[in-house]
Amino acid sequence: MNTKIAISSGKGGTGKTFIATNIAVILAEKGKKVRYLDCDVEEPNGHLFLKPQIDEEEDVTLLSPVGVDEEKCISCGDCAEVCHYNAIALVKENVLVFKELCHVCGACQVVCPTDAVIEEDRKIGVLRHGKSGSIAFHYALLETAEGGMSPRLVKKVRDHIGEGINILDSTPGTA
Numbered sequence: 001m002n003t004k005i006a007i008s009s010g011k012g013g014t015g016k017t018f019i020a021t022n023i024a025v026i027l028a029e030k031g032k033k034v035r036y037l038d039c040d041v042e043e044p045n046g047h048l049f050l051k052p053q054i055d056e057e058e059d060v061t062l063l064s065p066v067g068v069d070e071e072k073c074i075s076c077g078d079c080a081e082v083c084h085y086n087a088i089a090l091v092k093e094n095v096l097v098f099k100e101l102c103h104v105c106g107a108c109q110v111v112c113p114t115d116a117v118i119e120e121d122r123k124i125g126v127l128r129h130g131k132s133g134s135i136a137f138h139y140a141l142l143e144t145a146e147g148g149m150s151p152r153l154v155k156k157v158r159d160h161i162g163e164g165i166n167i168l169d170s171t172p173g174t175a
């Protein structure tokens, strides 16, 4: 069985992490099985309070379009039409991909009739796992300029919700 307690606030700097870390410590001292998940991937700071020992670090990557195979592309423009983020465009006969606008939704790959979209792994951050005393600790760090990928990385942290009491230190502005 697992219990989830999310600590959130409308803005940053309100003492959210202070509250979350203290709840985690108090519950652990009472003998509860506690997991601390820092979901503030843009500026995590729970580790500054709990000082976990990090045992494992893993890159988080998403398969993302980087260009097109010109031999396969028939310049139909379907990829550009389906993209809600203007991250892929057909200019004259050429397809251009703007990585910084891409939200890695996969739609261009799905609609392409000739399988011409080339994808590569794109690193959006790192996940770190460790322990602070008996408290299992999970947090992530978003790569610079990957702000749009923040929800994907938060989900990766949340994937570590498990048995016991899960304390989720939410991102500022989470309602």
Ligand code: SF4
Pocket (backbone or CB within 6 Å): 065, 079, 082, 083, 084, 085, 086, 087, 088, 101, 102, 103, 104, 105, 106, 107, 108, 109
């Ligand atoms: S993956 Fe989605 S957001 Fe990125 S270029 Fe393709 S359609 Fe646009």
Ligand code: SF4
Pocket (backbone or CB within 6 Å): 068, 072, 073, 074, 075, 076, 077, 078, 079, 080, 090, 095, 111, 112, 113, 114, 115, 116, 117
């Ligand atoms: S959908 Fe495929 S074939 Fe059509 S323009 Fe885009 S990459 Fe080329």
